[in-house]
Amino acid sequence: MDLETVVDVALPRTRGELPDPLAGDAFLAGGTWMFSVPQTGVRRLVDLTTLGWPALTVSADGLEIAATCTFAELVAFAGGDPRATEDTRCRWPALSLLRPCCDALRGSFKVQHAATVGGNLCLALPAAPMAALATALDGVCVVWTPEGGERHVPAASFVLGERETVLRPGEVLRSVVLPGSALAARTAFRQESLAPLGRSAALLVARADADGAFVLTITASTPAPVVVRLRGVPSRHELAAALHAAVPAAGYHDDVHGDPAWRAQLTALMAEELRAELAGPAAR
Secondary structure: OOOOOOOEEEOOOOHHHOOOOOOOEEEEOOOOOOOOOOOOOOOEEEEOHHHOOOOEEEOOOEEEEEOOOEHHHHHHHHOOOOOOOHHHHHHOHHHHHHHHHHHOOOOOHHHHOOOEHHHHHHHOOOOOHHHHHHHHOOOEEEEEOOOOOEEEEEHHHHEEEOOEEOOOOOOEEEEEEEEHHHHOOEEEEEEEEOOOOOOEEEEEEEEEOOOOOEEEEEEOOOOOOEEEEEOOOOOHHHHHHHHHHHOOHHHOOOEOOEOHHHHHHHHHHHHHHHHHHHHOHHHO
């Protein structure tokens, strides 16, 4: 779709070339959503792809995912990219979450190769699978401020609600850092939609850490990610009580992709499946 109100496009090559923020600015990465609907308030596009950020950076501390990393690059990394060696995949079994989270976008081949991690996070739709991935793995969002500094925001706190994030005017999401401690955990994934290729009505990820902690991340069925942390894998009744305390009946999202009551039942069912999967056969 043509953006008929745009009068300027900035193509920064370095951080110093990022323009001073103006009313009507929009940061462009993949543009799969931006060019799909009218953007009547946008006057200038600031193209972040010209900054040349490495899509993925592996370090001893974890994995840094650039905001401009595409879904296709993320899937390729999990599936055999040279940067993800066999040793890396053994040390970080949670890399297995990358493909199902990317697939949850339900995007075409073209969309998967254009849509970006940062764009998906900043759009802040309840069903955004990158919010689920980043939150479930204790990600930290690195945010560039227009004054030249940066701040680090836990991914669990980055999305405040539907189409609302913590970003202030002129701020740029630079990357998401996933710590090695979370990547080393055992994980389990569940996602469901009203239609076979529909937007997620509920997307849940559970994690069992080396110290025994159990972390459940709830997205899509709630307006913003919800995290339930327990000291160990809970019993069925303990999980049900913790889920009810974390998300009351009025806390479930309501739109054409699912009724709140149905989402609540679906979330409870999927949470129990994840608990049983990580607890092992004895807990089933």
